Amino acid sequence: MPGNSGNDRSVVVGRVSGAFGVRGWVKAVSFTDPPVNLVGYRPWTLRRGDAERRADVLEGREHGNAVIVRLQGVDTREQAEALKGFEVTVRRSQLPPPAPGEYYRVDLVGLKVVNLGETVLGEVVDVMETGANDVLVVQGDRERLLPFVQGVFVKSVNLEESRIVVDWDPGF
Template identity: 40%
Template sequence: MNVQAAAADKRVVLGKVGRVHGIKGWLKLNSYTSPPANILSYAELHTELDKAPRLLHIDDSREQQKGLIVHFEGFNDPETASSLTGCEIWVPSTDMPALAAGSFYWHELQGLQVTNLQGQLFGSVQRLIETGANDVLVVAPTAESCDARERLIPFLPERVIVEVSLQERRITVDWDADYLS
């Protein structure tokens, strides 16, 4: 399968539906987007309800001090709306806005192999951490890794990150295998 076809099949989870809010079918929405209100910009959201795909449309929303509340079209009472509680909300990766060259969504980096300039394989990106100063790759060892250490590698393009190749599913870093050992 080519990269474009794989991207078309990939789901990007944007949030999770919380509990019912009020008597008119409103729900709390835990957004994973940054900023959280970005989830509201998608015309169509996807979920699974009773193991069947379901398309959702937000017909109203409000930002509150403790987060977002939304109303989905067709879910007009607490009983109906409660069926969505706990459901993940996602979009196909092809629906994500295009980024500038050299920028990446976190979901694109997860699973990529990480090697250093000496060709040593450190493992694969399990997740990223937002620290405020810069994002950090959490690299977990694989069976082929040079050792069994988990590494935290700062995502600093041109200083630490030498190359990101989505096609080759690889990130090359300027990072010594013995750093912080």
């Protein structure tokens, strides 16, 4: 498949941080914007290490900086506590299309990075979030950290060609 936006890929959209109350509700940290969007993605796949299970969301709402959710089959505080630390994942196809000029991190990982002189710098292996801007972790002959600042360092992103063109000296 061209690009790296396969709709069958799992995307981490949150993490279960513990139980809420005594009736089996879980508290989750949401990586979505706004956080309450996490409740609308259904079903969830909960993953921790090699353990994976489907979780059907029955209801949920925002609660402070997190969301609280009632999951089918989770009826006690003990059952909810057992889910602490699980990542909440959904299929890439469940996410709305990004706005023009915006990208999901999962779509950037695996893209080839070349500079304006067509020198291959490597492949995006991760995208780090910093206070100012995201940073591409590019692995090639060595690891490079490239600021993901469109129009300055990032000149183009082409998901269909699996390629990012950057204004970057290969010596750095």
